[in-house]
Amino acid sequence: MPLLARMVGTPLVVEVGSGAIAALAPLLADRRISSGGHVAIAVGPGQGAQIAEVLRPQLANADISIIDEGSVEEAMALARRLRSGFYDAIVGIGGGRVLDVAKYAASISGLPMVAVATSLAHDGLASPVASLTEGGRKMSFGVVMPLAVVVDLDYVRRSAPQMRRSGIGDAVSNLSAIADWELAHRVNGEALDGLAITFARAGATAILDRTDTIDDDDFLVSLADALVLGGLAMAVAGSSRPCSGADHEILHAIDHLFPGTANHGELAGLCALFVTHLRGDAEPAAHLAGCLVRHGLPTRPADVGLTNEQFAHAVHHAPATRPDRFTLLEHLALSEEEVRARVDAFAVALDR
Ligand SMILES: [Zn+2]
Structure with missing residues (x-):
């Protein structure tokens, strides 16, 4: 019988629920994304510090950086940092801007990307498209699909x-x-x-x-x-x-x-x-x-x-x-x- 089907690149993991950020380390280990927690984490300027606080104890080996512009330049700088270290994956935690920067940086550096959404403002959380500014203009870029998409309802509930x-x-x-x-x-x-x-x-x-x-x-x-x-x-x-x-x-x-x-x-x-x-x-x-x-x-x-x-x-x-x-x-x-x-x-x- 001929195999008349097609392959679609989708996330391996999609989880929508409470407590996702608090349970991030076990998720990375259970899904064989990162057993030792050697990941780069990108967070936004707003809730970023608080999220970093929650993650520190469980992900002592993670490298956490704050993303604030949502620009191509920022994504390129992140990609350079990713290439200069040894990381299993990049984890973007936040709303659109952070996830888009992390997706773009992951595409350039060839690392898997985990999207942890703290808001539900648009359909970019599980898409192969990143919207970033370049020279002050908003542009759309084709990027890799996130390997895992996690929506933390505790944060979504508290979002504006x-x-x-x-x-x-x-x-x-x-x-x-x-x-x-x-x-x-x-x-x-x-x-x-x-x-x-x-x-x-x-x-x-x-x-x-x-x-x-x-x-x-x-x-x-x-x-x-x-x-x-x-x-x-x-x-x-x-x-x-x-x-x-x-x-x-x-x-x-x-x-x-x-x-x-x-x-x-x-x-x-x-x-x-x-x-x-x-x-x-x-x-x-x-x-x-x-x-x-x-x-x-x-x-x-x-x-x-x-x-x-x-x-x-x-x-x-x-x-x-x-x-x-x-x-x-x-x-x-x-x-x-x-x-x-x-x-x-x-x-x-x-x-x-
Ligand atoms: Zn849209």
């Missing part, structure tokens, strides 16, 4: 509500990204990947209709699952395609034109809602808006402090952020005036 909400926006934005991919298939014959779509959609729909909140453990577990599934979707597709369409093009344009407007997932939800509206999908748009409103996420430009004009400017600029990706924006190719009219119509529709 805004951070927990943000992951919801990033997870549900997959639905708009998938619609963009399907459009590219219909219009340009771009190949779809059904498995990647299944993973990305399953994560999004698991969150979309939930009535419990970011203060419930069950919800946080589902949110972690959704974000891990998003990462796996990207691993299957070999790109961010299943989780990043016109919505992410617009949010990258907002990050570029109006830095500091809001965090990744908040913008992903808002931009996905706009694109779904632009697509003319009334029912999915209402469904998505219901989810965002229920969790207190932004649904209109004014909610993130942007005027309609500024938001329209970002929408018009969005295709330039990702020249190789065909989405609804490239398909419609609206003029700046047309974009402005669509943004105004979107804001009016939301006010009804």
Whole structure:
């Protein structure tokens, strides 16, 4: 019988639960990642010192460094340190920035990477993509998949509500990204990947209709699952395609034109809602808006402090952020005036 299957690079370990950081040393040993604890650990500037405190007694051989910029330069410096020592693995503990720096450094130095997430703000925890700044600009890089992904719910529970909400926006934005991919298939014959779509959609729909909140453990577990599934979707597709369409093009344009407007997932939800509206999908748009409103996420430009004009400017600029990706924006190719009219119509529709 022919073996008609494919191999997908996924983490060997995925664990979502309480007490993960406190039990890190046994996990590294049990999973044969590092028996003697000779690992490099990267933590963030916020909770980093406290996490280092928890780890010291159990990982006396670990080398702990603080990551604060999330830049390529910082990741390169970390990679140089990794190459000059003898480490079994690099362990990134924190939110997006630390994990992305650790993933990039692991890729360059050829070491396995363990991602320990202390927040659920976006789908980068289990993805083969790192988002880092280079020369002041945010860029995405293909990197190795983490060998192990651990979500510590004790830390997630204590993370700012805004951070927990943000992951919801990033997870549900997959639905708009998938619609963009399907459009590219219909219009340009771009190949779809059904498995990647299944993973990305399953994560999004698991969150979309939930009535419990970011203060419930069950919800946080589902949110972690959704974000891990998003990462796996990207691993299957070999790109961010299943989780990043016109919505992410617009949010990258907002990050570029109006830095500091809001965090990744908040913008992903808002931009996905706009694109779904632009697509003319009334029912999915209402469904998505219901989810965002229920969790207190932004649904209109004014909610993130942007005027309609500024938001329209970002929408018009969005295709330039990702020249190789065909989405609804490239398909419609609206003029700046047309974009402005669509943004105004979107804001009016939301006010009804
Ligand atoms: Zn995202």
